[in-house]
Amino acid sequence: MSNLNDGVLELARPEIIGALPNFPGSENNLLPRALLFEPLKVAIPTWQELESPAFLTLWLGWNGQTLPVTEYYFEPPINPGLFPYTAEIAPQLFSQEGEYEVHYKLDIGGNEYVSHLNTFTVDRTPPNLGNPGPLPLFPQDLIERTITPEYLVAHNDEVEVTIARYLGQRPCDVITFYFGAATENNGLQISVHDSASDTVFKLKGDIIRAKGDGDHFAFYSLNDRAGNEGRNSRYQPIRVSGM
Incomplete structure (x- = not known):
């Protein structure tokens, strides 16, 4: 991760909690059917510059559309023990089959930084x-x-x-x-x-x-x-x- 003074903050991708392990030829982060009916937990890694207030917005993408899911505000000094921070995605937002994209954005002092992308897969068809x-x-x-x-x-x-x-x-x-x-x-x-x-x-x-x-x-x-x-x-x- 680069320092904010360099003008760039590299943010690690969010992790999908409870997804099945990946292997060659598998769907990426396939969700077990039991997880399709409850909020999906997403782990947000820590970032540098925890002395500044931060607005975090979690984004979900599917079928060519991207929408903000939820927003969190972190008051400084931010406790490192909060991380990885658990965010949630309501189940109605991933009710359709397919591959979903997840990333988050941080607003720190008016500067916006975008995380690396992760995906998860929903399969409802026998x-x-x-x-x-x-x-x-x-x-x-x-x-x-x-x-x-x-x-x-x-x-x-x-x-x-x-x-x-x-x-x-x-x-x-x-x-x-x-x-x-x-x-x-x-x-x-x-x-x-x-x-x-x-x-x-x-x-x-x-x-x-x-x-x-x-x-x-x-x-x-x-x-x-x-x-x-x-x-x-x-x-x-x-x-x-x-x-």
Whole structure:
């Protein structure tokens, strides 16, 4: 940060409290769904020249428009222990999906200084646009969609299952796969690796044997990283025989 005497005050960007961690290919500062219904907390870092009165205005930008959210006045001498200072954005101001921009401006002695920009992302749409996913795909050599001990012996005691790529797929979405009754509530959770590929996983023989002989259903549900829940997929009948 430069000194005010130099005519420039470099202000660090505000931090979005409670946003999910970023990683390559992720949305920036994705908000968990639980945070969409309460004021969003934003941390304002400290600045130099705390001996001068300061007016701080928090700004929010979305869809090409920028508006002041709230204003704070700091009476000198400003206590450094106030920082990072927590400002809030009312939930109705980020009710629409998309990426929002956040920055703040300081007015010190009639001079205005603008902080670096930060962004956060609001996602309210379930994976696959909330539609049921297609059938889970089982291997073509699974004769008449029947799992037998002979099949498991020949395939390393597992059955390969494929979940086709779906609309809005993103890394770290969670597929919960169910095998058994149509009312099954104990699922196997699989993390999605990328946005472009089918998801392939191994259904272990122990799980299959625990269900026993008979007609079963294979299906799955989709959840994204923000916590949006999708509907159950279509049900694939699978028979287990000879266990």
